[in-house]
Amino acid sequence: MQRPVSVSTSCVPNPDAALFDSFARAGVACAEISMPGRNYASFPYAECARWARDAGVAIRSFHLPFYTEETVDPAALDPAVRRRTAEIHRHYLEVAASMGARVAVVHACLEPVADADRAERLARAKESMAALAEAGAAADLTVCVENLPRSCLGNTSAELADIVAADPRLRVCFDTNHLLLESHADFLVRLGPLVATTHVSDYDFVNERHWLPGEGKIDWRALADGLDSIGYADAFNYELDFRGNPKTVARDRDLTAADIVLNAREIEARAPLTVHGAGGLPDLPLWP
DSSP states (O other): OOOOEEEEGGGSSSOOHHHHHHHHHHTOOEEEEOOOGGGTTTOOHHHHHHHHHHHTOEEEEEEOOOOOSSOOOTTOSSHHHHHHHHHHHHHHHHHHHHTTOOEEEEOSOOSOOOGGGHHHHHHHHHHHHHHHHHHHHHTTOEEEEEOOOTTSTTOSHHHHHHHHTTOTTOEEEEETTOOSSSOHHHHHHHHGGGEEEEEBOBOOSSSOOOBOTTSSSOOHHHHHHHHHHTTOOSOEEEOSOOSSSOTTEEESSOOOHHHHHHHHHHHHTTOOOOOOEEEEOSSOOOOO
C-alpha cells in the first residue's frame, strides 16, 4: 500500500511559500498545520493556504493548540480554563476549515497529570472532547484525539479508547513515537478501526524524540504491516525536525522533503531505511 505523504509545518521554524514548493517537487501530497503554541496567534493562515494551493499541496489536517502563553487544557480542573480552552479550540476549528482541512488533531490534556487527579481530569477531558466533536462536525472536521506519552491522558490504548468513546464521531491520531507503556501492535489491535490520521516519527522507547524513521528503535516493517492490517490508507504524516542537528539527534545535514518521501516509500516497500545521523545525543532533552 502506498499512502499519501504528509508533513507537519512544525518541521521547520518559519513555513513559507518555498517550503510548500519543496513539498510539491518532492511528491509530498498534503500537510498538517502545526506550530509552537506561542505562534498560533501570529501565524499567516490565509497566506499559508494560498502557498499550499499554489503549490498543489492539500492542507489535510490542523493541530489544535495544546499549550500557549494562556493555558490550554481540555482536562483542567478549573472550569474557567476549560471554557477558555473550548473557545480557543472552536476558533481554530474555524481557521482549519477556512484553510480546507478536514481533520483536527487535539491533545486531551496538558501535562503533568497527578495520580490523585487522574480520574476527575479524565472525566473533564471526555466532556471537552464530546463538545469538540460536536463543534468539529459543524465545521465539517473530524476531531482526532492523539495518544500521548508520560503521565498524559491517553497514554495507553485503553485510556484513549475511553476518551474517544465520549462521542461516536471522535477518532484517533496515532503518534508512533508516543507509546511508552505498550507496543504498537497492541495499540493497533485495540484502536485500529478508529485511527484516522498519524504523526510519524521514531524514538528510543524512553521518551518522545520525533526522529526520522530509522534513527530510533521502531520496527518499521512490523508497523507498516500493522497499518495494512487495520486498512489504514490515509496520510503518513511526518512530525519531526528537519534541522541537521536538533536537540536530540545528530545528523550530517538538514533533512529535506525529498528525504521524507524517500523514507515513506522505503517503509512501504519494507526496504532498509536511509538515515543521515549518528543516533541519539547524550543527556537527551524532550522534543523540542
